[in-house]
Amino acid sequence: MSRPLHSIQAWKRCMSLVQSCTNMRQLKAIHAIFIAHGLHLNNYAVSKLLSFCALSDSGSLSYASLIFSQIQTPNSFIYNTLIRSYSRSSQPQLALQYFNLMLDNENVVPDHHTFPFVLSACANAGLVLVGKQVHNWVLRNGFALSDSHVQTALVRLYAESKVLDDARKVFDDIPNPDVIQWNVLINGYVRCGLASEALNVFGDMLISEVEPDEYCVTTGLTACSKLGALWQGKWIHEYVKKRKGLELDVFVGTALVDMYAKCGSIDMAVEVFEGMPKRSIFSWAAMIGGFAVHGSARKAIHCLERMQVEDGLMPDGVVLLGVIIACTHAGLQEEGQYLLDNMKALYGIVPKHEHYSCVVDLLCRAGRLDEALQLIRRMPMKPLASVWGALLSGCRIRNNVDLAELAVRELLLIENGGGSEEDGAYVQLSNIYLAARQCEDASRIRRLIGDRGIKKTPGCSTIEVDGEVNEFVSGDVSHQTSSSNTYNAGFDVH
Structure with a gap:
């Protein structure tokens, strides 16, 4: 039988225990104290326990669900906490189950905090049709017209589900889209392989006098990389240098390195890379990948050494794959095979299928087909x-x-x-x-x-002439210009 908690001091002590909690072992002990004093019947108190379990990196979503099952009258905050946590978990569909429980509860009404997480769960679970049903519910209740978080979640739902027409319709209905909403739409076009359209939207954003942040700039540069649009990439680079408050951080710098390398300007890629005040493992991967594409295998191998000495970074599987690809393009068979055979010993990285595939390609290019077959036969995976x-x-x-x-x-x-x-x-x-x-x-x-x-x-290629990106398909005699040239007016540098 639980003993009621009468003392304010005792209440404060229990709340202090929750605030200082760092792991689930402590949390469970605190939960037992709450039950002993009847605090588990208090929604405010128990929500603190549930929040730690659901939102902390040291928490446990399953234990949060257990706590929820013992709450007699959960409020909207408790529902929203579980919906939020499950929406970004490996089981986003469970967020929708708690949303349904919320709808079935006559004493609780979803609010503007609920829908962004519900829509995020639909996107992460690939349930676009369910997301459309939620969208209709949102429209009937007027949330989409007044809350920017709900608007952004709707654009993201359709963009990440590759239903870009609906994403654009939602976006166009937003009176004054903010920079986050612009970036979600631009990124949606990039993810769908529509880089020209992404740059069109980027130009529209500039015309609308919305200043891009680092995320938008990075997305725009990614679109340039995919198109081979060097002129537009250079324009964005100049924009970054001239805009006050927009810094060449590690993300923008890495995107610039990648863009210049993929657009054929390896010297500019090196210049940006060497001038970066801080570099991440992704920066080194971009530079190594650039050297690989341009046939500079020795420089790629040298980067593998430099990243450890200069920045104290150990390579991951992506970096090592870039070096092996560089060896493949340059025909450095011994170096590529050595790296594959010693990845685990030197860097603690177990070779994956793509590493073996590159070395097989390397051996085949060298005409050593029998050795390639032997390597295939001893691969630890199918x-x-x-x-x-x-x-x-x-x-x-x-x-x-x-x-x-x-x-x-x-x-x-x-x-x-x-x-x-x-x-x-x-x-x-x-x-x-x-x-x-x-x-x-x-x-x-x-x-x-x-x-x-x-x-x-049919083969397809793009070529940039005077800032205009043109696409050519094998067998096509029309030579129509890509729509990407329509945004050039928005890319004026003053």
């Missing part, structure tokens, strides 16, 4: 299509029919009767047969290709 595709490409260069047939058989087992990898495998095998003068086998594969209706995906 080889995926990229590995067999690398071997098949090597067979095409070396006209090795036997290994090509093996690679195609393995690819077909992985693809299981469909997919672009299978289509490409047939086309490559046909070409290998032709190069080896096995015309009958080549004709057989060509007939199979015709029967299956396989068509080679």
Whole structure:
């Protein structure tokens, strides 16, 4: 039988215990004290316990749910705390369960704190149709017209669900979108592979006299990287240098390095990188990746040494992959193999499939197909299509029919009767047969290709001329200019 808590001093002591709590072991002991004194019946007191469990890095969402199940009359704060926590967890769908419980409770009404987290849960769980239902509920209750957090959550829901038409409709209904809402929309276009449209929106934001923050600048530079739009990237760089209050922080600096490297200006990438006041592991990965693309393998390897000496940073799997790719492009077989074989010993990184795939590619490019096959056979994980595709490409260069047939058989087992990898495998095998003068086998594969209706995906490339990005598709004679040139007026530097 619980003993009521009468003393204000005792109440304060219990609240102080919660505030000083650092782990679940302490929390459970405090919870027992609360139960002993009847504090578990007080919503304000128990909400402090629940908040620690749900929101602290040292908490436990499952224990928060247990506490919730023992609350007789949960209030909106308690519901919102659990909805918020589950929305960003590995089980975002559970946030929707608590939202439904909230709707079923006649004594509690969702408020403007509830919906951003509910919509976030829908986005994170990939439940766009449920999100639309919530959107309709929001509209009926007038929240979308008055609260910027709800508006932002709606734009994010549709943008992250790749329903960009709806994201744009919601955005256009916002009277004065803030910089966060602009960035959510721009990032949505980038995530959907629509970099030209992303830069159009970036230009619209500037015309609207909304000043981009570091996040917007980083997103805009990412769009430039994907388009190869060097002129626009340089403009953004100049804007950063001239805008007061907009600093070249580690995120913007890294995005600039990546943009310059991918747009073909490796010297500018190096200049920005060397001038960064602070560099992260992502900065080093961008620089190493840039050297890899530009064939400067020795410089990439040197960066691997520099990052440890100059910045005290140990490489992760992404950095090491960049170095192996650099070795592959430069044909540095021994260096690439050494790195793969010693990743665990030197850096504590267990090689993943992509590391093995790159070294297989490296061996194939060197014409050492048998060694590549041996490496595939001893991989600690099941080889995926990229590995067999690398071997098949090597067979095409070396006209090795036997290994090509093996690679195609393995690819077909992985693809299981469909997919672009299978289509490409047939086309490559046909070409290998032709190069080896096995015309009958080549004709057989060509007939199979015709029967299956396989068509080679047309190549697409972009080129920037005088600040205008043009896209060209193989077989297209129209040479139409990308819509990205329509935002040039918004990119005037004064």
